Amino acid sequence: MISDMNPEGIVGEYSESIIQLYEIGPRKVLVTNNEVPYPDGRLIVSRTDTKGIITHVNRSFVEMSGYSEEELVGAPHSILRHPDMPRAAFKDLWDTITEGRIWQGYVKNLRKDGGFYWVKATVIPNIRKGRIVGYTSVRRKPDRRRVEECIPLYASMKKKEQEGSQ
Amino acid sequence: MSYKFTVSPDFSPDYLSGWFIFNTWLQRALGRSFHLEMMDNFQQLHQAIDEDRIDLIYANPYDASMLVRDKGFVPLVKPRGGADEAVIAVRADSDVDAVESLFPGIKVASTDDPDVHLMGMIMLEPAGLSHDSMEIKQCDNYVLVAKALLKGECETGIFLDKAFDELSRPIQSQLRALVRSEIQVIHHSLMAGPRLQAEVGNLRRVLSTMEIDPKGQGVLEGLGVSGWDLVDEEETEFMIDLMETLTYSPD
Numbered sequence: 001m002i003s004d005m006n007p008e009g010i011v012g013e014y015s016e017s018i019i020q021l022y023e024i025g026p027r028k029v030l031v032t033n034n035e036v037p038y039p040d041g042r043l044i045v046s047r048t049d050t051k052g053i054i055t056h057v058n059r060s061f062v063e064m065s066g067y068s069e070e071e072l073v074g075a076p077h078s079i080l081r082h083p084d085m086p087r088a089a090f091k092d093l094w095d096t097i098t099e100g101r102i103w104q105g106y107v108k109n110l111r112k113d114g115g116f117y118w119v120k121a122t123v124i125p126n127i128r129k130g131r132i133v134g135y136t137s138v139r140r141k142p143d144r145r146r147v148e149e150c151i152p153l154y155a156s157m158k159k160k161e162q163e164g165s166q
Numbered sequence: 167m168s169y170k171f172t173v174s175p176d177f178s179p180d181y182l183s184g185w186f187i188f189n190t191w192l193q194r195a196l197g198r199s200f201h202l203e204m205m206d207n208f209q210q211l212h213q214a215i216d217e218d219r220i221d222l223i224y225a226n227p228y229d230a231s232m233l234v235r236d237k238g239f240v241p242l243v244k245p246r247g248g249a250d251e252a253v254i255a256v257r258a259d260s261d262v263d264a265v266e267s268l269f270p271g272i273k274v275a276s277t278d279d280p281d282v283h284l285m286g287m288i289m290l291e292p293a294g295l296s297h298d299s300m301e302i303k304q305c306d307n308y309v310l311v312a313k314a315l316l317k318g319e320c321e322t323g324i325f326l327d328k329a330f331d332e333l334s335r336p337i338q339s340q341l342r343a344l345v346r347s348e349i350q351v352i353h354h355s356l357m358a359g360p361r362l363q364a365e366v367g368n369l370r371r372v373l374s375t376m377e378i379d380p381k382g383q384g385v386l387e388g389l390g391v392s393g394w395d396l397v398d399e400e401e402t403e404f405m406i407d408l409m410e411t412l413t414y415s416p417d
Contacts, residue, residue, distance in 0.1 A: 040264075041345045042347075122414055124407050124411050136404065140291065143291055
């Protein structure tokens with residue numbers, strides 16, 4: 001399950017948004033402007049089942065997300081969804097991986113404390129005996145120039161999505 | 167019947183005799199004949215694998231996908247605490263204080279050790295560097311990588327962490343690590359090929375108990391390994407998936 005974010009855990013001034021999560025529904029998220037730099041040399045690794053429910057996280061995932069391992073395992077991966085990310089990016093991700101292909105892109109992730117961190121994410125379907133049994137997501141430190149390109153691009157995609165839904 | 171055993175060519179030369187002693191120990195422990203053949207380079211190794219000439223291999227993680235998914239190899243054991251990690255280093259007197267300060271067009275000293283080179287390239291990515299934007303000087307070993315930095319032939323170098331830490335004091339004092347990987351799940355493993363399938367159970371048994379056998383202990387020391395941990399197929403499949411995410415390039 002995934003619950004609304006709790007103001008008690010937020011560090012610094014925050015704003016409130018409602019995001020629509022696929023097959024889950026609305027979630028209230030609280031976001032700050034605090035960016036946490038991606039640590040050098042690390043990979044953030046997680047695995048999910050075919051529905052996107054987290055089944056495994058590594059230590060770097062726990063440290064960067066701010067959640068405990070117990071909070072993460074069993075939660076949908078969209079627990080990290082930041083309201084600045086356009087829905088189209090995740091639609092593209094799911095369309096790609098459910099076809100058995102690898103997806104790669106730059107993602108702004110939301111932390112439990114309302115802060116965020118940028119990653120270069122690669123998601124691979126776990127194909128066993130010809131069947132997709134889950135997905136592995138590996139995040140690494142992004143090239144900052146690519147992140148700076150994504151910021152206006154995602155903002156404009158978000159704007160179009162909001163205009164389209166009105 | 168004699169089985170063919172080989173070791174990924176990125177093994178440390180310090181352990182060359184250790185692998186031959188291990189081969190002798192294994193033949194006695196298993197009551198089977200193994201012929202150990204060392205390959206000079208990865209090209210030679212890949213040709214031997216391609217021609218199905220290998221039955222047992224201490225494999226680089228980079229080759230795990232081909233061995234398991236294309237050639238039907240089964241993972242047996244991995245060295246305890248033996249995850250492969252990489253170090254990006256510069257000369258101690260270099261102005262560069264972070265990977266992001268490196269610039270396109272730089273010369274990078276590396277080896278043909280595929281998983282370490284891959285991890286190094288991943289750590290250079292935040293500087294916007296790729297194979298297209300750097301010149302690689304391929305060295306035969308990590309001491310030569312260090313020398314390429316010290317001679318000023320290259321601005322930065324990619325090292326296996328253990329090799330970097332084992333450089334002599336005088337060399338190490340002239341180098342500085344910019345970043346070390348902490349990936350933790352990429353490791354070499356001993357794998358058995360299709361002709362050894364009937365022996366997989368016995369291999370796992372003798373290898374996993376090797377450390378409690380006094381003779382086995384000595385043999386392990388000769389390889390710089392404290393013991394073998396069993397590896398199951400899913401752990402290896404997971405590592406293969408992870409390696410594929412690191413080698414993936416949509417371009």
